[in-house]
Amino acid sequence: MKQRNNVHTFVPALVALVLLAAVPGVSIQAQDTLEEELFGEVMFDDALFDDALSGGEGLVRQADANPGNPSAALLTSETVKVGGRFFMDVEGSGKPDAWGDDISTYLSPGVALGFDLYLDARPDEDLRVFIKGRAEYPFADDGDYELMEAFADILPFPGLFVRSGKQTANWGVGYFFSPANLLNTQRVNPEDPEAELTGPVAVKIHLPVGTDNYYLYSILGEAVDGGPVALAPKVEWMAGNAELSLGGLWMPESPWAVMTTLSTTLGGVYLFAEAVLRGNEDKRWVVLDSGSPSGVSVETRPDELFPLATAGIAWSWSDDLNRANLGVRAQYYYNGLGYDDPRILSGHELAVKTFLMAGALGVEDLVESARHYGGAVVSTSAILDSGFGVTLSWLGNLVDNSGKAGLGVSWDGWDRLMVRVDFDYRYGAEGSEFSPLGSGPTVALLLSVSGATF
Numbered sequence: 001m002k003q004r005n006n007v008h009t010f011v012p013a014l015v016a017l018v019l020l021a022a023v024p025g026v027s028i029q030a031q032d033t034l035e036e037e038l039f040g041e042v043m044f045d046d047a048l049f050d051d052a053l054s055g056g057e058g059l060v061r062q063a064d065a066n067p068g069n070p071s072a073a074l075l076t077s078e079t080v081k082v083g084g085r086f087f088m089d090v091e092g093s094g095k096p097d098a099w100g101d102d103i104s105t106y107l108s109p110g111v112a113l114g115f116d117l118y119l120d121a122r123p124d125e126d127l128r129v130f131i132k133g134r135a136e137y138p139f140a141d142d143g144d145y146e147l148m149e150a151f152a153d154i155l156p157f158p159g160l161f162v163r164s165g166k167q168t169a170n171w172g173v174g175y176f177f178s179p180a181n182l183l184n185t186q187r188v189n190p191e192d193p194e195a196e197l198t199g200p201v202a203v204k205i206h207l208p209v210g211t212d213n214y215y216l217y218s219i220l221g222e223a224v225d226g227g228p229v230a231l232a233p234k235v236e237w238m239a240g241n242a243e244l245s246l247g248g249l250w251m252p253e254s255p256w257a258v259m260t261t262l263s264t265t266l267g268g269v270y271l272f273a274e275a276v277l278r279g280n281e282d283k284r285w286v287v288l289d290s291g292s293p294s295g296v297s298v299e300t301r302p303d304e305l306f307p308l309a310t311a312g313i314a315w316s317w318s319d320d321l322n323r324a325n326l327g328v329r330a331q332y333y334y335n336g337l338g339y340d341d342p343r344i345l346s347g348h349e350l351a352v353k354t355f356l357m358a359g360a361l362g363v364e365d366l367v368e369s370a371r372h373y374g375g376a377v378v379s380t381s382a383i384l385d386s387g388f389g390v391t392l393s394w395l396g397n398l399v400d401n402s403g404k405a406g407l408g409v410s411w412d413g414w415d416r417l418m419v420r421v422d423f424d425y426r427y428g429a430e431g432s433e434f435s436p437l438g439s440g441p442t443v444a445l446l447l448s449v450s451g452a453t454f
Helices: 007-021 034-039 046-053 070-075 349-358
Strands: 080-094 108-124 127-136 145-157 160-166 201-209 212-219 230-239 242-249 256-266 269-279 284-288 296-300 306-318 325-335 372-380 388-397 402-414 417-427 440-449
Touching (some): 284 349, 296 349
Antiparallel strands (some): 080 108, 080 440, 108 127, 212 230, 269 306, 284 296, 306 325, 417 440
């Protein structure tokens, strides 16, 4: 769920970041693996690094480094970097089967507007602080702000890395579905699988041993209100071009889970799989109940074990001149927390709404209601250097036979501006998961400001 922060505490921080961002030439690129950038292979923005070597204005401050320690000089050469990303999408969408004579009814407009701000401070070779916040329009009086990340990386002694604070923790390897993603506070949205997820407040201890990695997370989200601390160990083993991981999540008197993932390549095809076993679940199910006036009631199943699993492939190709490229992804998902027949929800719609209003059910109890799902996408971009791209996608509930098939055509021939037309067709019975209002097409025109980083 999206976390709100008090406007009185967050606005001054944002103002400070904006002022720092005004310093000429300062930029930042967020890194997925900050331990590598801090203590291992150092990544640089080439333009910024070249500017620094030539004595330009590219750095906020040149840190004092021990000339006898070249690695320390590299790690502390860019002490503070500030930057961000501006985004604005203007979209018009509508249903062709409902269009009339009035052109104003064709596409209903919508706007997404906001910005990310980053602060990356590295005062010495064994300390790094990273903060990332997001603001989105409309900017409400109480602050429509989200703290995405705020953590510090430290090196207590050589070979042991510690990260403390709010941090992402992407355990899974899946694309559309990722049941092994146990720690992030948001789940992967299969209709927007590349959206950035927010993570927990935690302390992570990382011990690399050769090509293997050992982690221990202390999840502190409940502890903020005096609750217990969750523990989440994880191990990653490398064998050739394959990576195997094993981990788990446990907190007293709360749902627990164990997970494993496998990813490898075979003949140029990337293969990935996840398996999870969950127990002591607090999810609530709607079940038939002849003694209830509505014919259904709500129950929990804390004594049952629930397996979840997913597997998929990814493949890409491009010619030597990069005038043609092709990418393919496909994935299957078995959801042991789903219903054998999710039509119990659509068949008792009034009772389900009553349970929601009374608090007997939560919206999270109705997400991914079936046992079997699938997803696939085929895409190509920059066709013959024209800027045009085409995407074909499909996402489906294999139990209630509902889904969404899409065709998207995009063009990014203008600098930092992308135009896209999407044609989606949702199919399935009325009340089904992907087609709650019944089958029908939707057309959307999107104008997006992209690449507006600073």
